[in-house]
Amino acid sequence: MMKIGFIGLGNMGVEMAKNLITAGYHLQVYNRSSGKADELEQTAITRCKTPAEAAANVPAVITMLSDDEVVTETVIGTDGILQTLQQGGIHISMSTISPNASEKMAAAHQKAGSKYLASPVFGRPEAAAAKRLWICVSGDKEAKESVQPILEALGQGVIDFGDSIGGANVVKIVGNFMIFASVEMMAEAFTLSEKQGLDRAQVADFFGSTLFNAPIYQNYGKLIATKAYEPVRFKAKLGYKDVSLAFDLAQQSGTPMPIGSALLNRMLTAVAKGWGDRDCVEAFDRGVAEDAGL
Amino acid sequence: MMKIGFIGLGNMGVEMAKNLITAGYHLQVYNRSSGKADELEQTAITRCKTPAEAAANVPAVITMLSDDEVVTETVIGTDGILQTLQQGGIHISMSTISPNASEKMAAAHQKAGSKYLASPVFGRPEAAAAKRLWICVSGDKEAKESVQPILEALGQGVIDFGDSIGGANVVKIVGNFMIFASVEMMAEAFTLSEKQGLDRAQVADFFGSTLFNAPIYQNYGKLIATKAYEPVRFKAKLGYKDVSLAFDLAQQSGTPMPIGSALLNRMLTAVAKGWGDRDCVEAFDRGVAEDAGL
Amino acid sequence: MMKIGFIGLGNMGVEMAKNLITAGYHLQVYNRSSGKADELEQTAITRCKTPAEAAANVPAVITMLSDDEVVTETVIGTDGILQTLQQGGIHISMSTISPNASEKMAAAHQKAGSKYLASPVFGRPEAAAAKRLWICVSGDKEAKESVQPILEALGQGVIDFGDSIGGANVVKIVGNFMIFASVEMMAEAFTLSEKQGLDRAQVADFFGSTLFNAPIYQNYGKLIATKAYEPVRFKAKLGYKDVSLAFDLAQQSGTPMPIGSALLNRMLTAVAKGWGDRDCVEAFDRGVAEDAGL
């Protein structure tokens, strides 16, 4: 039975950890609030008090955290995984972070004799639970081969985006941009339809079952059309963070993105209006509606 | 064998006419340039010299034309279909036009004792040929029932958007907005990916086979990713017309649409740069690329 | 004493008429609601029941009306000025209208043997009263020379923008765009300053007395900084009309204008939110403030 480290038991992480346990791994888990580990099969885990503990004596450690800052602290902080990760050990970094952060951490790992892989995922907690995540990965070839069984235990497909350190992070950020753009687009489209006397739900259903019959349009389309703003699935302030990541990349690389600008303004407005803890769908749809006087 | 009128043998119309002939209809056809009728089975058509001739002595006449102006002229002009269409005869208006134009024509029809149905379609010429169009319809209930067999002969599904005259036109305009928004969104996403060192085609393929596995994303995604700007499938100046229809609706109904504004600027820029006769995909993708200094 | 026609006694028109009377002209006045003529020196006017009456037997007739539609009706309608304006008579069209409307009217005048001059003005009612308007003019050279004394009686300067029919209309529309852009810009700037803890009024005062020491910035700057939304000076729905004129010109001439798009969205949002009868300054400033959560 292989032992690996697992850091970050949020809504996503806890489901991913369960799948790893099902696949036969023993996990050295660390989470900021320790209660989250109660959801896991206790015989299959070792509870750790620091990231460093979770990374000790294992060939690989996974991080599934919130942002650049938290991941960076978890790696290079006083009790960070670089303190203990063995020579040749691999850090599988699955959070949604910037390629810049990945590059900095990869350099720190290299200096310490360990390895870094960017491996963000697409899918919500339900998809994580159902082992239906899409897993992107980029970085050192040998490291990727070596962790392939771990990644396969977590999703329905692993896609290799090459040797560059942050390539998979870019794909994740670009994908989130496309999802948010789709949500804004539907909010605009359905609001216009409504103003013109049509039934939002019928319009959403028509497009979701014909030209736009992809999960994104079916799932979000229904939520937007029916204004199903609750329960909160993904907070607007996290949406703002994700859109900002795309916007920052656009600035750094000299890529003007008009839709990107529109999304950033939408999210900034939502947060400024105090909707940061509301669902992203509400942030987009209510934003369009209020501008339209609805 | 039922006889109906058919006006407008463009790339779309000619394929639709073929399907009606296959379904057993005899067509009184009219087209501005008469040569287009050569493509049709000659025993199944009667060539007409005016729209009025094409609409004479038939229970229904279809128009498949380019814009508000042409359709309006075809209806109320000197040789227009209102001159001959029989009492209770139905005009099935399948062009992409504004709901305002539909309302004006419906009023003219009502005054003349005939009926008007808005019935725009989704699908390109290949889809029309394969009888795979999606057909939207709105207007008078009895008229819709009466022409149902005709519409079914043209596509894979007929969707009824209610009794309002221009409802189906709105759906068509909204759908085009969503398609164009998707194209712009992919052009931005793939250009950002390229600037960050990724392979555009791999990114397009990944999203088109996972989160965005809908025809729009697969087909346009590939064209955009590989910069397959030729042959010209849909001219940028027609794209500008379609985006303008959405923008005008947005203005009339008081619906600010930030993505709509971005699309209008993109198309206006394309036309101003002299790309009006190039393909829409080029207009969007090259627009993004030039702004990014590529 | 010269007799001329004067049509349109709105807030602007009535002040302009007073100046013409002061300059010695006798006016054949027409206004939709006849009461407005009570403000004028009664011995100096002849009240007319139609535009045609006002234009009869005079060498020149001025129109100062609300928009393209009203001016066009006043010219070519059943009781329009073309019915009576003498051969060689000159229509001085001072409203804020599109160059397209001017061209159509100029053609109708030419056909009727009379002449058309576009001559819109810059300035608010107070400036009109003080004879401090700036008067733009374009069109037929001889006609311009012939009405020069009339125009000089109305403002502090007459600027000739050449022979093209609608040139002066373009200048007026462009000027309004610049004014609205300045208002939006100040609303954004002062709101940002406020959010950063500065005193809006001090910021406005600083810029208005240094880099931006022009009337536009001093007057509007103070109104915006202090949120002096009342009394209503210029309604948001008229602002929307003016911004739309600029936007339409931009579309027709192939000139993407990002600030123009931003202004149109701001005004559309204001009208959609029900602020159409509020002051433009409120529409801009409150729009920025609400988006910022204030």
Next chain:
Amino acid sequence: MMKIGFIGLGNMGVEMAKNLITAGYHLQVYNRSSGKADELEQTAITRCKTPAEAAANVPAVITMLSDDEVVTETVIGTDGILQTLQQGGIHISMSTISPNASEKMAAAHQKAGSKYLASPVFGRPEAAAAKRLWICVSGDKEAKESVQPILEALGQGVIDFGDSIGGANVVKIVGNFMIFASVEMMAEAFTLSEKQGLDRAQVADFFGSTLFNAPIYQNYGKLIATKAYEPVRFKAKLGYKDVSLAFDLAQQSGTPMPIGSALLNRMLTAVAKGWGDRDCVEAFDRGVAEDAGL
């Protein structure tokens, strides 16, 4: 004769240094490239090899540098001014930097027993030479009083924006936003005018001498109208930096700024197109022109 430190002899700094010398100050100067000091009266300066040297044994030291990073390094670096600035000594920070940077530096100064004042200026090198700068200042009241004579020697007015550390930086950033917005607005307005057949220069001249008779509109208006892109006065890449400062403030404080977004896209496009070292006026005007197909 008072001795003060002066760091940063760029186009602005060198003119400011001359005015201080004229006012009777002896300057301990430091510049990255020492040649720039040759322009100054040699008997009135002491050349220093580091910022620390320039700040030694003086009651005040001025910095006039390019950005947050350079200023921060100059303060807290190995040879930074904090190494030598005496107890109670005042650092007058006149560069265009973020309020955040000011806050960090103020804290570092406080810890070291010295004081920090934000004091950015408005005006170009010609204005600096003519002692016609406008000088904004914010921060500690006593420190402001104490350096008042120094600031007065540099410009035509000193405006106090209160006690908050970064207030004056915000004013400077907001002012730059207003200047850039004015340039973009004129580029859009004049390009539309040109497309409509008007003479750009006449339009610029009219507005600059009537409604917009402020230096910004007169000076930039002429440059834009005549496409006087050379010599390069202010590089587009610096314009991008300045617009980014405004945009960052807008994000931090939750202030959606549509014109701000338009400016950022314009500058980003200019830099992406390779115009970073061209003049800002070219970046804006050529950007508008190329989008319009000119």
